[in-house]
Amino acid sequence: xxxxxxxxxxxxxxxxxxxxxxxxxxxxxxxxxxxxxxxxxxxxxxxxxxxxxxxxxxxxxxxxxxxxxxxxxxxxxxxxxxxxxxxxxxxxxxxxxxxxxxxxxxxxxxxxxxxxxxxxxxxxxxxxxxxxxxxxxxxxxxxxxxxxxxxxxxxxxxxxxxxxxxxxxxxxxxxxxxxxxxxxxxxxxxxxxxxxxxxxxxxxxxxxxxxxxxxxxxxxxxxxxxxxxxxxxxxxxxxxxxxxxxxxxxxxxxxxxxxxxxxxxxxxxxxxxxxxxxxxxxxxxxxxxxxxxxxxxxxxxxxxxxxxxxxxxxxxxxxxxxxxxxxxxxxxxxxxxxxxxxxxxxxxxxxxxxxxxxxxxxxxxxxxxxxxxxxxxxxxxxxxxxxxxxxxxxxxxxxxxxxxxxxxxxxxxxxxxxxxxxxxxxxxxxxxxxxxxxxxxxxxxxxxxxxxxxxxxxxxxx
Amino acid sequence: xxxxxxxxxxxxxxxxxxxxxxxxxxxxxxxxxxxxxxxxxxxxxxxxxxxxxxxxxxxxxxxxxxxxxxxxxxxxxxxxxxxxxxxxxxxxxxxxxxxxxxxxxxxxxxxxxxxxxxxxxxxxxxxxxxxxxxxxxxxxxxxxxxxxxxxxxxxxxxxxxxxxxxxxxxxxxxxxxxxxxxxxxxxxxxxxxxxxxxxxxxxxxxxxxxxxxxxxxxxxxxxxxxxxxxxxxxxxxxxxxxxxxxxxxxxxxxxxxxxxxxxxxxxxxxxxxxxxxxxxxxxxxxxxxxxxxxxxxxxxxxxxxxxxxxxxxxxxxxxxxxxxxxxxxxxxxxxxxxxxxxxxxxxxxxxxxxxxxxxxxxxxxxxxxxxxxxxxxxxxxxxxxxxxxxxxxxxxxxxxxxxxxxxxxxxxxxxxxxxxxxxxxxxxxxxxxxxxxxxxxxxxxxxxxxxxxxx
Numbered sequence: 001x002x003x004x005x006x007x008x009x010x011x012x013x014x015x016x017x018x019x020x021x022x023x024x025x026x027x028x029x030x031x032x033x034x035x036x037x038x039x040x041x042x043x044x045x046x047x048x049x050x051x052x053x054x055x056x057x058x059x060x061x062x063x064x065x066x067x068x069x070x071x072x073x074x075x076x077x078x079x080x081x082x083x084x085x086x087x088x089x090x091x092x093x094x095x096x097x098x099x100x101x102x103x104x105x106x107x108x109x110x111x112x113x114x115x116x117x118x119x120x121x122x123x124x125x126x127x128x129x130x131x132x133x134x135x136x137x138x139x140x141x142x143x144x145x146x147x148x149x150x151x152x153x154x155x156x157x158x159x160x161x162x163x164x165x166x167x168x169x170x171x172x173x174x175x176x177x178x179x180x181x182x183x184x185x186x187x188x189x190x191x192x193x194x195x196x197x198x199x200x201x202x203x204x205x206x207x208x209x210x211x212x213x214x215x216x217x218x219x220x221x222x223x224x225x226x227x228x229x230x231x232x233x234x235x236x237x238x239x240x241x242x243x244x245x246x247x248x249x250x251x252x253x254x255x256x257x258x259x260x261x262x263x264x265x266x267x268x269x270x271x272x273x274x275x276x277x278x279x280x281x282x283x284x285x286x287x288x289x290x291x292x293x294x295x296x297x298x299x300x301x302x303x304x305x306x307x308x309x310x311x312x313x314x315x316x317x318x319x320x321x322x323x324x325x326x327x328x329x330x331x332x333x334x335x336x337x338x339x340x341x342x343x344x345x346x347x348x349x350x351x352x353x354x355x356x357x358x359x360x361x362x363x364x365x366x367x368x369x370x371x372x373x374x375x376x377x378x379x380x381x382x383x384x385x386x387x388x389x390x391x392x393x394x395x396x397x398x399x400x401x402x403x404x405x406x407x408x409x410x411x412x413x414x415x416x417x418x419x420x421x422x423x424x425x426x427x428x429x430x431x432x433x434x435x436x437x438x439x440x441x442x443x444x445x446x447x448x449x450x451x452x453x454x455x456x457x458x459x460x461x462x
Numbered sequence: 463x464x465x466x467x468x469x470x471x472x473x474x475x476x477x478x479x480x481x482x483x484x485x486x487x488x489x490x491x492x493x494x495x496x497x498x499x500x501x502x503x504x505x506x507x508x509x510x511x512x513x514x515x516x517x518x519x520x521x522x523x524x525x526x527x528x529x530x531x532x533x534x535x536x537x538x539x540x541x542x543x544x545x546x547x548x549x550x551x552x553x554x555x556x557x558x559x560x561x562x563x564x565x566x567x568x569x570x571x572x573x574x575x576x577x578x579x580x581x582x583x584x585x586x587x588x589x590x591x592x593x594x595x596x597x598x599x600x601x602x603x604x605x606x607x608x609x610x611x612x613x614x615x616x617x618x619x620x621x622x623x624x625x626x627x628x629x630x631x632x633x634x635x636x637x638x639x640x641x642x643x644x645x646x647x648x649x650x651x652x653x654x655x656x657x658x659x660x661x662x663x664x665x666x667x668x669x670x671x672x673x674x675x676x677x678x679x680x681x682x683x684x685x686x687x688x689x690x691x692x693x694x695x696x697x698x699x700x701x702x703x704x705x706x707x708x709x710x711x712x713x714x715x716x717x718x719x720x721x722x723x724x725x726x727x728x729x730x731x732x733x734x735x736x737x738x739x740x741x742x743x744x745x746x747x748x749x750x751x752x753x754x755x756x757x758x759x760x761x762x763x764x765x766x767x768x769x770x771x772x773x774x775x776x777x778x779x780x781x782x783x784x785x786x787x788x789x790x791x792x793x794x795x796x797x798x799x800x801x802x803x804x805x806x807x808x809x810x811x812x813x814x815x816x817x818x819x820x821x822x823x824x825x826x827x828x829x830x831x832x833x834x835x836x837x838x839x840x841x842x843x844x845x846x847x848x849x850x851x852x853x854x855x856x857x858x859x860x861x862x863x864x865x866x867x868x869x870x871x872x873x874x875x876x877x878x879x880x881x882x883x884x885x886x887x888x889x890x891x892x893x894x895x896x897x898x899x900x901x902x903x904x905x906x907x908x909x910x911x912x913x914x915x916x917x
Contacts, residue, residue, distance in 0.1 A: 033547040033551060037511070040512065043508055066508075068484065090477075094601050128571050158532075159534060385674070400522060404523070405675060
């Protein structure tokens with residue numbers, strides 16, 4: 001089926017059909033005005049990265065919206081305090097917009113720190129703070145001194161870039177903590193896990209793997225993290241970076257400042273999870289034990305689920321998937337994992353991919369696959385229909401696009417509650433794909449009239 | 463009773479777990495009620511995306527909101543160029559009948575004059591579509607006032623011509639569910655009166671599956687209907703809280719001398735009687751038997767269930783007009799809304815509630831505006847209610863206190879079918895009454911050591 005939905009002229013180079021030449025994809029640019037971008041803003045980028053720090057106060061400095069929309073928004077679990085699940089705002093009103101919000105910020109910080117005794121406070125600047133010119137740094141300094149906890153401004157004014165700039169602002173904030181803790185007694189065989197947010201307990205699963213391998217995890221950034229652990233992050237021997245978009249900057253900075261090397265990994269799918277663990281093990285090759293233990297671990301974990309995965313594969317082979325995610329790195333793993341299940345990727349796109357990412361995607365995909373940068377609902381719906389997708393993988397904003405057209409959907413974003421990382425995660429993923437793709441309800445959807453042959457319907461009686 | 467122990471709002475500077483949303487969200491909901499309309503927010507990309515996500519989680523429908531997508535340059539040099547490009551791109555891609563522009567705190571603070579920017583585009587704007595703009599900085603008002611302000615702006619900018627009467631009625635709905643809107647339309651149809659219903663998102667926010675992608679979902683009040691509002695003999699507007707400058711009925715009265723009827727959101731027998739009385743008066747027709755039967759069954763159930771609910775204590779929160787309506791209904795059946803809370807700050811909440819409830823007793827019913835959920839929690843711990851009633855955002859308190867929460871209104875993010883909850887009229891009241899009685903019965907049964915099987 002070919003739809004008549006049009007691509008905006010400004011966006012033509014952000015849509016690519018694999019097989020076409022030349023490959024000249026435009027990406028890493030700001031969204032076109034008037035295009036319904038699926039992206040968020042700088043604030044969103046900062047907020048999602050720092051969100052899981054569970055014993056910190058996260059105060060959003062601005063009018064109420066930004067805090068209200070990020071209240072308890074991520075499925076990031078904590079094993080202890082849950083201060084991160086509350087939404088704190090200075091709730092600026094007209095008066096402060098005119099006369100400045102510093103006084104209110106100072107009072108808000110004071111009362112909230114007194115009430116909740118956090119181990120640190122992050123103060124997020126929203127759009128308006130960048131305009132009215134509040135000196136957030138000065139207020140933070142004063143409160144930090146008076147309350148004797150780190151008070152860290154996060155420069156996340158929504159309009160000052162894209163979500164990626166927000167990631168960087170969050171990393172800059174974290175760097176103010178790293179290096180402040182005592183690193184005595186940390187093993188040489190130790191790592192930080194970067195870009196893992198403990199959605200549905202994923203960080204716990206991965207930490208457990210490393211523990212079994214004999215690798216000490218100093219700090220997870222930022223899943224289930226505590227200020228004390230973040231402060232000690234410079235004590236690790238290696239940074240293992242997942243979700244490269246959000247934390248690569250922190251890894252690079254830590255390499256510069258503390259000489260800690262980093263590697264990029266993904267914990268999604270059997271192939272990538274195994275590779276991640278082996279990559280880490282091979283770095284600690286002086287400690288021969290680690291590689292042996294890793295081999296045993298991978299074998300054990302794969303055996304636990306392999307038979308089930310084959311069952312899913314049998315049913316899913318030949319089904320067609322569409323992928324639209326935030327960072328492109330996630331898409332690489334998804335394509336591989338879907339392939340493992342016998343599925344074909346017919347559309348893949350990301351909000352924030354760069355040149356290199358799109359080249360990798362092009363090389364991974366079959367001819368005819370649509371590759372999209374910073375897409376919008378019209379394009380996404382055009383191509384999931386044209387490409388006859390059986391399944392769409394994305395976040396909350398993509399769900400109704402799929403469902404309205406009668407196409408299955410799996411949430412791969414940070415609001416989900418099911419862990420999809422690691423070996424167990426691959427099982428969960430396969431199970432979820434199976435339970436949506438195999439549901440009998442799709443036959444009733446008008447997009448597939450051939451599946452529900454009802455003569456009454458045709459005669460207009462029903 | 464609690465006066466002395468409760469922490470007063472002004473002792474807190476900050477807001478924790480807000481019981482309100484920002485102004486432009488209300489604008490986006492209102493624009494969803496216009497046929498062929500698409501929302502365009504003048505500000506950062508994040509505002510549009512966050513609001514989309516929030517609405518989608520409740521309505522579970524595609525909700526496209528475009529953004530003029532400010533960058534640093536835009537913030538310094540003004541948003542005119544971005545807004546123009548956005549309007550042209552949106553019209554090009556969506557082929558809308560109306561583009562509804564709402565502002566954000568950012569564009570308001572830098573002082574963009576949206577009206578002027580639109581005017582300067584007169585030659586570029588295709589005459590196939592209308593552009594309506596509304597000022598919705600989130601540092602003033604809430605989503606509730608944004609909703610009202612947007613309806614007012616729509617009517618102000620479209621219903622400009624005086625037209626001869628066609629004996630119709632204008633019905634201006636409060637921010638209710640698509641199910642409520644369908645029910646109001648059913649009532650008006652059964653009264654056999656010509657009506658214009660604004661805003662009508664009964665289909666756009668709760669529609670059927672599609673066989674081909676629709677850029678803009680079908681349904682909604684047409685531009686023509688709005689332009690013809692000057693033909694009506696009366697305007698019924700739901701809600702007491704809106705100021706005169708936010709009121710559509712007041713506007714139509716001032717401009718075209720159309721009689722205005724401000725009524726409460728009809729939840730409960732008295733409020734519904736009041737609405738039907740007015741429709742009956744305007745239409746000259748009697749209340750159809752169907753509704754009298756619904757009313758009869760509702761009263762029958764009030765009697766059957768009165769013992770289960772009498773004297774029960776409830777903490778109620780939400781948008782101000784919604785809180786007024788539910789408080790009146792609860793009082794009507796003998797439940798005490800010990801706290802009526804709202805994040806809204808019109809300054810009228812207490813006055814309206816006290817004047818609407820027979821024998822209102824300040825010692826029993828605490829009315830608080832400008833509250834957040836952390837204050838609602840503190841007060842609830844002192845008031846020890848039997849249940850909470852309001853949107854799903856009270857769940858964390860309900861869980862913490864182990865007291866049931868009855869989810870109604872907007873948003874319902876942790877249950878299914880939020881857009882199909884019917885709150886209004888005899889039929890909606892019946893559903894609410896059954897829900898409340900059953901919630902109380904379940905509590906009693908679950909907490910009983912005997913586990914009676916007849917209750």
